[in-house]
Amino acid sequence: MLEVKQLKVEIGKESILDNVAFSVEKGSVVGLIGHNGAGKSTVMKTIMGWQDKKEGTITLNQVDQDQSFIAFKKQLAYIPEEPFLLPELTTMQHFQLYGQSYQLDEKTFTKRAQELSEQFEIADKLNEYPESLSKGMRQKVQTICALLPEVPLLLIDEPFMGLDVHAAHDLQEMLIEKAQNGTSILLTSHQLERMEELADTYIMLHHGRVAEHGVIEDFDSLSRRGTE
Numbered sequence: 001m002l003e004v005k006q007l008k009v010e011i012g013k014e015s016i017l018d019n020v021a022f023s024v025e026k027g028s029v030v031g032l033i034g035h036n037g038a039g040k041s042t043v044m045k046t047i048m049g050w051q052d053k054k055e056g057t058i059t060l061n062q063v064d065q066d067q068s069f070i071a072f073k074k075q076l077a078y079i080p081e082e083p084f085l086l087p088e089l090t091t092m093q094h095f096q097l098y099g100q101s102y103q104l105d106e107k108t109f110t111k112r113a114q115e116l117s118e119q120f121e122i123a124d125k126l127n128e129y130p131e132s133l134s135k136g137m138r139q140k141v142q143t144i145c146a147l148l149p150e151v152p153l154l155l156i157d158e159p160f161m162g163l164d165v166h167a168a169h170d171l172q173e174m175l176i177e178k179a180q181n182g183t184s185i186l187l188t189s190h191q192l193e194r195m196e197e198l199a200d201t202y203i204m205l206h207h208g209r210v211a212e213h214g215v216i217e218d219f220d221s222l223s224r225r226g227t228e
């Protein structure tokens with residue numbers, strides 16, 4: 001599904017990612033693990049096309065990021081670590097923006113926007129602007145935007161940060177259900193217990209390189225090293 005090969009990223013003269021390679025199969029959840037600054041968000045941003053790569057290829061269902069960027073991009077959605085909302089748009093207007101950019105038909109859009117707003121308990125905030133929302137609520141708006149289009153691949157950076165226990169639990173259940181229905185998920189989290197519950201396999205980055213990878217069951221002894 002997602003194939004990342006020989007990925008190299010430099011920012012200025014600094015090497016940020018070097019020879020990173022991995023794949024994500026259909027319906028699987030892959031945990032991207034590593035200490036602060038290991039390069040996890042950079043992997044996500046590079047897949048999104050927000051960060052240029054120096055070398056390497058990224059393909060999604062055989063669509064190459066460099067050759068057909070729009071077709072590539074339509075297949076994925078990203079939940080960044082920090083909510084990235086526009087101050088001049090209300091919650092509903094953010095949903096509409098995403099619905100339009102993924103070309104959702106109106107009926108599907110209305111149904112999904114309503115369902116997700118209720119699931120995330122922000123149905124009473126649809127006409128609010130980001131500045132009047134709490135951080136957790138902004139995170140929920142961002143999360144809903146990414147969940148609206150039902151794309152084959154979700155990239156999720158620290159999905160549980162800022163969410164209360166109840167919302168984090170609901171999101172975890174939702175992601176498990178999505179994966180069971182065939183959505184592939186690449187996620188980062190420093191909450192290693194959640195990662196162990198959610199992921200099928202892990203990739204551990206260390207100073208911008210893949211240090212280890214394997215099935216999540218083999219992850220135990222890595223937990224300490226991963227967060228050091």
Ligand SMILES: Nc1ncnc2c1ncn2[C@@H]1O[C@H](COP(=O)(O)OP(=O)(O)OP(=O)(O)O)[C@@H](O)[C@H]1O
Nearest residue numbers: 011014016034035036037038039040041042043081
């Ligand atoms: N815009 C930038 N300019 C310069 N250096 C950057 C930039 N963005 C990231 N870096 C550097 O790239 C490296 C990887 O950062 P990245 O955000 O990918 O790490 P991370 O694994 O997601 O960390 P965290 O767990 O803290 O979120 C770090 O050394 C960081 O300082």
